[in-house]
Amino acid sequence: MTDHPQDQTPARRNFYGRVHGKTLRASQKQYLAEDLGRVRLPGVTVEDNPERRPLDIATLTGGRPLWLEVGFGGGEHLVHMAVRNPDVFLIGCEPFVNGVAMLLGKIREAGAENLTIHPGDVRDLFDVLPDACLSKTFLNYPDPWPKARHHRRRFVTPGYLDLLARVMKPGAEFRVATDIPDYVRQTLEEVPPAGFTLVSQTGQGAAWEDWLSTRYEQKALREGRDPHYLTFRRNG
Numbered sequence: 001m002t003d004h005p006q007d008q009t010p011a012r013r014n015f016y017g018r019v020h021g022k023t024l025r026a027s028q029k030q031y032l033a034e035d036l037g038r039v040r041l042p043g044v045t046v047e048d049n050p051e052r053r054p055l056d057i058a059t060l061t062g063g064r065p066l067w068l069e070v071g072f073g074g075g076e077h078l079v080h081m082a083v084r085n086p087d088v089f090l091i092g093c094e095p096f097v098n099g100v101a102m103l104l105g106k107i108r109e110a111g112a113e114n115l116t117i118h119p120g121d122v123r124d125l126f127d128v129l130p131d132a133c134l135s136k137t138f139l140n141y142p143d144p145w146p147k148a149r150h151h152r153r154r155f156v157t158p159g160y161l162d163l164l165a166r167v168m169k170p171g172a173e174f175r176v177a178t179d180i181p182d183y184v185r186q187t188l189e190e191v192p193p194a195g196f197t198l199v200s201q202t203g204q205g206a207a208w209e210d211w212l213s214t215r216y217e218q219k220a221l222r223e224g225r226d227p228h229y230l231t232f233r234r235n236g
């Protein structure tokens with residue numbers, strides 16, 4: 001198998017992360033069965049939209065600004081942002097089905113309706129987003145891929161960043177949180193050439209004012225690693 005995510009067409013892209021985890025609880029199976037059909041965004045998968053027609057964003061958002069969270073994990077940050085920002089519409093992407101089930105439980109609890117999800121690879125979503133439609137993107141604790149030979153699997157590589165840059169509005173904010181110093185290094189090296197400018201870089205105790213700490217951040221803190229928060233703006 002090749003290891004060049006940027007060389008893959010949508011149907012043939014390599015995805016290296018986990019899709020299934022521990023056995024789902026009965027309640028989680030119920031959320032998936034009852035809620036996923038309503039919460040998921042149609043027209044994103046190749047099966048659903050083989051011509052890769054761009055999504056109708058005005059209809060989706062009702063004219064509200066559109067934000068994206070890449071790899072929402074258990075969904076706590078995504079739901080927090082949806083509840084906190086009723087005048088915004090959010091899309092979350094997450095291929096890990098256990099995370100999707102957790103998110104659906106949180107949506108039920110919060111009663112949030114201003115969000116939708118693609119339960120899969122964010123690159124499938126990028127393919128069908130029109131140019132310059134996103135006002136904000138969150139990348140919280142992306143998979144670290146610690147081995148040097150796997151660094152090109154990271155999100156902060158041209159195979160992902162060029163796709164992201166196309167769909168971000170000029171001036172749109174791109175936030176990256178990570179506990180891995182080498183991920184900070186690669187983010188600072190690779191994000192600006194993709195068309196972004198660094199706005200701020202802070203550490204523990206100095207997160208964004210509307211930040212909600214995620215499961216992976218909590219794990220990092222328990223294990224003695226330090227959070228880093230980077231903010232970029234899309235050029236133009």
Ligand SMILES: C[S@@+](CC[C@H](N)C(=O)[O-])C[C@H]1O[C@@H](n2cnc3c(N)ncnc32)[C@H](O)[C@@H]1O
Binds near residue numbers: 018072073074142
């Ligand atoms: C380390 S976890 C962090 C989860 C969550 N953001 C948090 O902070 O707790 C990284 C997540 O990114 C997801 N992910 C990896 N590659 C992805 C892709 N191509 N598209 C969407 N999500 C992806 C993984 O499935 C995983 O749940």
